[in-house]
Amino acid sequence: ILVEKINYSLLKYSETESQFLSFERCQAFTKIQPEKGYKNLERVRKALQGGKEKREISLRKIEPDEGKIDMEGLFIKYRKDLDYVLKNITISIPARAKVGIIGRTGAGKSTLFNSLCGAFDEYEGNIRIDGKEYRELGLENVRSNLTLISQSPILFEDNILYNIDPSQSHTLEEVRGVLRKVDLLEKIEEVGAIDEVVVGNDISFSQGEKQLLSFARAVLNRKKLVLMDEATSSIDSETELLLQR
């Protein structure tokens, strides 16, 4: 009986410990510093909680208007103690141009895209969009005006509708339309309606299918800047043809 009791108390002890750990983790999350560069943090917070402010944000006219990108003497490193990944990059991309960036593995192509998404608090040199300094535009402005199709896309553990149209500014029919275009509607609707199927629980996607979902999002939102980081790296050539079209 004693051995049994000892076993039982050990079990309970470790259970308690792991539950306290979860609590500790939640507490740590509440202390995360917001990213620098958000100008209207309060507005964004309210928008996330829904309500009237939300509509106002999505209706507000935001920059960039054109999408001209200028980088000048750009130096970027991931951490203070590391070497520079991008060194002295100076490029000028006119609005509405289609530009390809070619480089060996590890050359810094993804880093260049990340810098446009505001992943780096600190960098040397200038990034200007439509002639305006990146730091002054405000992260929420820039981010809401570009679409990134990433090399390794990540989906939210939420329904498909939220993943494709997080700002909820399109109708169900429009969202279904773009999903049909990338040939994923059938797979999803076999499981359920797009506002009910939860990614990760009800349905899972391969890397290539995640890229297709990113494409759907890009097509739906028609942003001025579309960044494609080897967007078809995990997609077979037949589907790639579909996307090219």
Ligand code: ATP
């Ligand atoms: P690929 O063609 O393989 O996608 P890439 O050109 O996109 O390569 P990057 O991902 O931009 O290359 O990486 C460029 C360099 O930056 C790499 O050599 C790597 O050492 C460094 N690097 C990338 N991500 C990080 C990170 N999160 N932390 C530290 N260093 C990083």
Ligand code: MG
């Ligand atoms: Mg890359």
